[in-house]
Amino acid sequence: MHDLLFRPASELAALVRAGEVTARELVSASLERIEALDGQLNAFTHVDADGALAAADAIGAGDARPFAGVPIAIKDNQPVAGMPLTFCADLFGDFVPPFDAAFVGRLRAAGFVIVGKTALPEYGILPSTESRRNGPTRNPWDLSRTPGGSSGGAGAAVAAGMVPLAHGNDGGGSIRIPAACCGLVGLKPARGRISLAPALGDSFLVADGVLTRTVGESAALLDLLAGPELGDATWAPPPAEPFAAAAAREPGRLRIGMTLTPPLTETGVDPIAERAVRDAAALLAELGHEVEELPTAPWSIPGVFELFSASFGPAVASTIVFAATIAGREPAAADMEKLSWHLWERASQLGAAHYLAAQTQLQALARGFVTAMSEYDVVLTPSLALRPRPIGELFGDNDDPAETFRRSGEFTPFTAIANVTGQPAISLPFAHGEDGLPVGVHFFGRPTDEATLLALGAQLEAARPWADRRPELTAAA
DSSP states (O other), X not given: OGGGGGSOHHHHHHHHXXXXXXXXXXXXXXXXXXXXXXXXXXXXXXXXHHHHHHHHHTOOTXXXXXXXXXXXXXXXXXXXXXXXXXXXXXXXXXXXXXXXXXXXXXXXXXTOEEEEEEOOSGGGOSSSOEETTTEEOOXXXXXXXXXXXXXXXXXHHHHTTSSSOEEEXXXXXXXXXXXXXXXXXXXXXXXXXXXXXXXXXXXXXXXXXXXXXXXXXXXXXXXHHBBOOTTOSOOOOOOSSOHHHHHTSOOOSOEEEEOOXXXXXXXXXXXXXXXXXXXXXXXXXXXXXXXXXXXXXXXXXXXXXXXXXXXXXXXXXXXXXXXXXXXXXXXXXXXXXXXXXXXXXXXXXXXXXXXXXHHHHHHHHHHHHHHXXXXXXXXXXXXXXXXXXXXXXXXXXXXOHHHHHHHHHHHSTTTHHHHHHOOOEEEEEEEEOTTSOEEEEEEEEOTTOHHHHHHHXXXXXXXXXXXXXXXXXXXXX
């Protein structure tokens, strides 16, 4: 039964539909693996065993819903009715929302069974999932390393086979970074593709999505979750064909740009990451694509990291305001980690005019980035500049929070620019390094063109299969 949790969600639902396995058996297997492994990994902040089993018992053979009986986990920064919503932050206390996020409603309607909530760094700030409230989440491939962040709990849970796939969201790489650290597929959809209802009408930086084992799963979930909800301020145009259909067809001959120059910092790239990108470029050329190494990156513009920080900090501050409203008092330094307080103070001093000016400058830069990349169908980069960092290195309560934030940018300099531009982007688990850790390669797509990324990703997956790779830790469970 436990091996089933490494199979695609659509296959699991087909087994339930045919009566070959029951929804309760699937959900029980998920809960048993969580109990067996979470003491080591700390991927979950909340497990709702009773609720999940009750939901599973209501699902029988012949259920026509596309994912009936399949267990899934939700990141602990989105509301699920009856489950705690904490952002892994003390200020939220024991808040339990009475409603679901819109995408959670779509998951339930499709038959998914929610087994619990997964960990993130406090307020989702850092690319390493460690918090004062919940402690560090560990990478199933190496317990001394981070699974990435901010959707690190989701990444660890899927890589360890606790659930076959999990929700994540991405405001600077927070789906793609844990995908790269944990050996998974991580797609950040285009801006406005998945509704942020009911909390927001839209977002400049953040997109919801999932972490999966295969490109086909990511495509199928995007078909399920895509599309506006009543009252959305903006949304992406509908695709020309279902995303699953795009993932099932050949991509055609593409013009692919390749660069190893990070957009946000001047950090170097680890040799393992560079080798993976060059190997991927060689394979793409063998598959018939035109691959060109860019002499200079189209995004090498000084000051981009500072502008991103000026936009990201107020986004964090707005969540702190939400938490303070729930707590019924003003936030204080004792309520949060040093980095959260640092960003709160910076945002409080910034002023509305400076924040809006930074947003305007970022939008202008985004237009330039997209224009510079427009002659290519996709652009290939490393997913990460460095190997998954040791636990403790990027903890938000370290003594020098500004330095921690800067070092986080050196670890993950390739991902955040897609949040600024709104382009879709995907990390694929292309290889493994000599250190035993996964190595991701990263593709930027044209605006609203997830279809090309999915078709190309599926082609690479067929040429270099990765879905059966498992950490040794999983065998012990």
